[in-house]
Amino acid sequence: MRAVRCHALEGPAGLRVDEVEAPEPGPGQVLVDVRAAGVNFPDLLITQGKYQVRPPLPFVPGGEVAGVVRAVGEGVASVAVGDRVAASMSFGAFAEQAVCAEASVAKLPETVDFEVGAAVLIAYATTMHALVDRAQLQRGETLLVLGAAGGVGLAAVQIGTCLGARVIAAASSEAKLALCREHGAEATIDYVREDLKSRAKELAPAGVDVVYDPVGGDFTEAAVRSLGWNGRLLVVGFAAGPIPKIPTNLVLLKSCQLVGVFWGAFMQREPARNREHVARVFEWIASGRIRPHLDATLPLDRAGEALERLARREVQGKLVLVT
Secondary structure, three states: OEEEEEOOOEOEOOEEEEEOOOOOOOOOEEEEEEEEEEEOHHHHHHHOOOOOOOOOOOEOOOOEEEEEEEEEOOOOOOOOOOOEEEEEOOOOOOEOEEEEEHHHEEEOOOOOOHHHHOOOHHHHHHHHHHHHHHOOOOOOOEEEEOOOOOHHHHHHHHHHHHOOOEEEEEEOOHHHHHHHHHOOOOEEEEOOOOOHHHHHHHHOOOOEEEEEEOOOOOHHHHHHHOEEEEEEEEEOOOOOOOOOOOOHHHHHHHOOEEEEOOHHHHHHHOHHHHHHHHHHHHHHHHHOOOOOOEEEEEEHHHHHHHHHHHHOOOOOOEEEEEO
16 A cells, blocks of 8 residues: 655655555554545654654654544444544554554544545544533633634634634634634634734733633743633643743732643543544534635645645645545
């Protein structure tokens, strides 16, 4: 089978398409014929050696697939050969076949295309866990989303709207903010041209209730300062690069919370709860309440180009590779 493999920790430059032996599923594993693979920021980091998972070289990057079950390992009971599924893993998705743990596999409704299915699990399941489990976002609360036009950011705009929150989207250009408004954002902040804290205070004088932060860097402290009493800042990721250091006196004075969101561990520890979140997202997609935005669909052998676009912050929504 064809697979995109990382031969050197040089980012996209270290990738090439190889012919390799097809994998076999072990106990508790599912082998999927990949129809589409989602492209996510951790895929870029893992090819640069900057992610918490560092597989030995050469390895197949990619953490998200949609396709058809080809085979199942011993003990697998939730899916069968021929089922349409979406699945996630730490790496291994950028190939014509991928092995996934059963706990990470969800059935894909017939009404959802493979390309859309490959764009849902990581971004939307992460966001459901963040907003529902970790922040306990309530109807009528104000949600500030940083990096709002990216994959997880746009998912937060959409899911926050479905949950009844007032969503403020923050991004780096008017084109990105226009996309956020199309998907439910009530107000927007251009944090290249506007001061994040000051503009957030104008839009929410009492402070925002929840901040969804996949960006990190210099924006995190400003976002904490925009929180209201008993606010919650969700630590989702660090797309900006630097890991911020927050003055803890702000946490005391606002009686606010800094809340970590580690979806991968949650998915492994609470697979049934994760499946509930995924099923709810697919229901919203089927009903038209959520429309995952695909920036582009590229063939598998252009995986390097896809990661380069992520590195340049050019992607709105999600990129998907097709086999």
